[in-house]
Amino acid sequence: MELLLLLLTVHFIGDFYLQPTAWIERKSENHLKSIRLLSHILIHTILNTVVFLLTDYPLLPAIIAISFISLSHLITDLFKPHKKQNLSYFLIEQSIHLIIIILIWLYFSGFTVEQVATFTANLFSTQNMIIAISYLLACKPASVIISLALKKHTDSLIKHSENQELGLVSAGAWIGYFERCLAISFIFMGQFAGIGFLVATKTIFRFGDLTKNKDMKLTEYMMLGTLLSYAIALFIGWNAQQLYFAL
Incomplete structure (x- = not known):
């Protein structure tokens, strides 16, 4: 070594x-x-x-x-x-x-x-594969689920939005990947306070955009997306942890 x-x-x-x-x-x-x-x-x-x-x-x-x-x-x-x-x-x-x-x-x-x-x-043991699959699920599949769940609201916001500056291309998806993977990591480590830190950090950075736009629909849309993202991460992380210790 x-x-x-x-x-x-x-x-x-x-x-x-x-x-x-x-x-x-x-x-x-x-x-x-x-x-x-x-x-x-x-x-x-x-x-x-x-x-x-x-x-x-x-x-x-x-x-x-x-x-x-x-x-x-x-x-x-x-x-x-x-x-x-x-x-x-x-x-x-x-x-x-x-x-x-x-x-x-x-x-x-x-x-x-x-x-x-x-x-x-x-x-490539069973336990390690459970961990790997949980991260894979938290990225693209979870992103697709969130996108489909919010599609009606997304189309409505894009159609009626006066501000066409939608930010960096794919940035929202990558933010979602990272936040869900970090949330799952905190679950595996038993550091649930870290998830609260992630939510607080994202809220602080989003606060300026929300207060600037003063758009209730946009605020609710962001809250829905964030809550759905963390709900999926918690569901995947908790179940993966239970399977890990059950084997």
Whole structure:
């Protein structure tokens, strides 16, 4: 575990703290000719070399591991300028690095295929799947239910609203995802006061909009949406918790 923690630490330091924004821009412009790209690869090579010197693993496997890590950064950085920079690509890029680090750790830790298979089976245990399904239900399915339940009111508000500034696209859906997932998390942790904090926080931020519009229909619509969202989260969270402890 020590090796994994050290490799993760130097990865985050090298990728985020020792890579200024200007370096990223230069890499995108100049590709292989960029001195910043080479500097970035060199930083990761040095940091990972220090890790293996501290952990005292065999020389040849350590050199191969360091080379793989450095090569992964070179390939992802060369591929990056040809893709639109967004959250999806960032997550894919970081996942590649983390998978390589985990594989290297598994090799040096002497894990067998059987042990990895056992760990994977435990990861997808019935109890863990209950938790995963509860979060999945709290996102898109719950959003669809709320949307259909309030459709008549939504159409009415859009039709008669004088203010066409409806906010960021899909922002309301994402707010709903987060609030329901956080509510379920608080239920699993037994911190029901956290749900009250979420409701209070959302009310404070919505208060200005409601008082500004002075629209009773809009106020009632928002209250309905919020109460329905939390009711679904509580229903899912409580039942998932009961199933979890029943198994």
